[in-house]
Amino acid sequence: MLRTAVAVLVTVLVGGAVLWHGTDGLKAFTTEGARRLAVLEQPRTMPDVRLIDMRGQELQLADENGRAVVVEFIYTTCPTLCTALGESFAKLQDAIKAAGLANRVRLVSISFDPARDGLEALKDYAEAHGADGSLWVTARPENELALHALLEAFGVIVIPDGAGGFVHNAALHVIDGQGRLKAIFDVGNEAQVLAAVRREQ
Amino acid sequence: MTTVGAVAWRQAAVGGTLIILLALPLSRTWLEASLVGHVLVQMLLLALSGWLFGATFATRLDKVMGRWNQYGVAGLTLVIFTTLFWMLPRSIDSAIQYTSYEVLKFVSLPCAGAALVLSFQRTNALLRGALEANLISMLGVLAWLYAAAPVRLCNSYLGSDQEMLGAGMALLAGALAITWGFGLLFGPFRPSSVGDVVYAAN
Numbered sequence: 001m002l003r004t005a006v007a008v009l010v011t012v013l014v015g016g017a018v019l020w021h022g023t024d025g026l027k028a029f030t031t032e033g034a035r036r037l038a039v040l041e042q043p044r045t046m047p048d049v050r051l052i053d054m055r056g057q058e059l060q061l062a063d064e065n066g067r068a069v070v071v072e073f074i075y076t077t078c079p080t081l082c083t084a085l086g087e088s089f090a091k092l093q094d095a096i097k098a099a100g101l102a103n104r105v106r107l108v109s110i111s112f113d114p115a116r117d118g119l120e121a122l123k124d125y126a127e128a129h130g131a132d133g134s135l136w137v138t139a140r141p142e143n144e145l146a147l148h149a150l151l152e153a154f155g156v157i158v159i160p161d162g163a164g165g166f167v168h169n170a171a172l173h174v175i176d177g178q179g180r181l182k183a184i185f186d187v188g189n190e191a192q193v194l195a196a197v198r199r200e201q
Numbered sequence: 202m203t204t205v206g207a208v209a210w211r212q213a214a215v216g217g218t219l220i221i222l223l224a225l226p227l228s229r230t231w232l233e234a235s236l237v238g239h240v241l242v243q244m245l246l247l248a249l250s251g252w253l254f255g256a257t258f259a260t261r262l263d264k265v266m267g268r269w270n271q272y273g274v275a276g277l278t279l280v281i282f283t284t285l286f287w288m289l290p291r292s293i294d295s296a297i298q299y300t301s302y303e304v305l306k307f308v309s310l311p312c313a314g315a316a317l318v319l320s321f322q323r324t325n326a327l328l329r330g331a332l333e334a335n336l337i338s339m340l341g342v343l344a345w346l347y348a349a350a351p352v353r354l355c356n357s358y359l360g361s362d363q364e365m366l367g368a369g370m371a372l373l374a375g376a377l378a379i380t381w382g383f384g385l386l387f388g389p390f391r392p393s394s395v396g397d398v399v400y401a402a403n
Contacts, residue, residue: 001271003268003269003271004268004269004270004271004272004274004275006269007269007270007275008274008275008278011275011278011279011282012278012282015278015279015281015282015283015285015286016282018282018286019282019285019286022286022289022291022292022295023289023291028291029289029290029291030290030291030294030354030355030356031290031291031294031295031298031355031356031357032352032353032356033291034291157356157357159357159358159359161359162359167353167359167360169353169356
């Protein structure tokens with residue numbers, strides 16, 4: 001019986017350790033929860049990739065003036081979630097202007113569908129959602145390599161939806177003035193994003 | 202010296218073939234493309250392959266490990282932890298994203314299957330019944346969770362996949378409830394036979 005007790009104890013310890021490790025101490029049971037927890041605990045430096053904005057100008061995620069950046073991932077032909085993302089960013093743009101933080105923050109909507117999202121499509125999306133071009137820009141990675149590096153670093157997983165579109169873990173990503181991803185919020189939580197941005201000032 | 206019969210060898214061969222087939226890149230891609238294929242087909246078949254191995258070598262394994270697994274307690278503990286781990290949405294996602302988790306899945310689930318066959322019959326009927334009832338209720342809760350969750354629980358799968366997994370788990374829970382309920386009502390532990398035993402004892 002003693003051997004059985006030892007075997008049970010070892011199984012409980014090893015099994016418990018694996019479960020503990022696999023859920024970050026029983027705090028994250030989904031990949032999305034784990035991604036958000038990870039950046040909160042350890043802000044992650046974003047890759048220094050080049051983006052091209054809707055005006056055809058180059059853009060770096062790490063701002064040379066130390067401004068905070070809020071990032072969302074979109075594809076302009078998306079009929080559902082990206083529209084909600086656009087509305088969320090429009091609200092955020094208004095809130096940032098009202099708070100007098102317009103010169104301290106940038107909003108960047110990045111397309112993960114560069115094959116279909118050329119400059120015209122980015123321009124149309126920007127106009128449709130009120131991206132003013134100074135505070136809020138729409139952009140696309142300069143090439144596939146940059147796109148994969150970005151998605152990997154942000155932990156964004158894009159999968160085909162079977163109807164010609166995509167499904168992705170949509171969220172609002174806050175990057176500090178040093179180019180580090182510091183917090184991730186649900187779409188619609190503009191107040192929390194604004195509070196996080198204020199903390200960066 | 203215990204010998205393993207031809208039928209048992211065939212059983213082990215089926216288990217081995219099953220693992221090899223499941224490990225092929227083509228079948229992995231195909232089964233892991235949907236949540237139902239990943240969880241209810243691939244994972245259950247991995248456990249089944251372990252079960253077949255365990256059943257084939259039960260006598261030999263019992264000789265080696267029997268004293269470490271009295272009443273099947275250690276084996277069933279392993280089964281419970283393995284099941285807990287692989288029912289988490291994060292673990293399912295991680296098996297798609299990381300090779301280490303994929304390897305862990307292909308090792309842990311056959312081990313759990315073997316542990317189950319080596320342990321289930323060693324434990325007493327009451328505990329077996331409790332485990333069966335618990336499995337049905339756990340599957341029911343998971344089915345509801347996957348079918349009714351307002352957000353996607355796995356980043357690698359579509360919301361519609363999630364709903365299908367929920368429906369699949371509900372069907373499995375229902376099938377197990379009917380099978381085990383049928384056994385209770387008409388098997389050796391049916392109410393009348395228990396009454397007969399009580400009468401006989403008096």
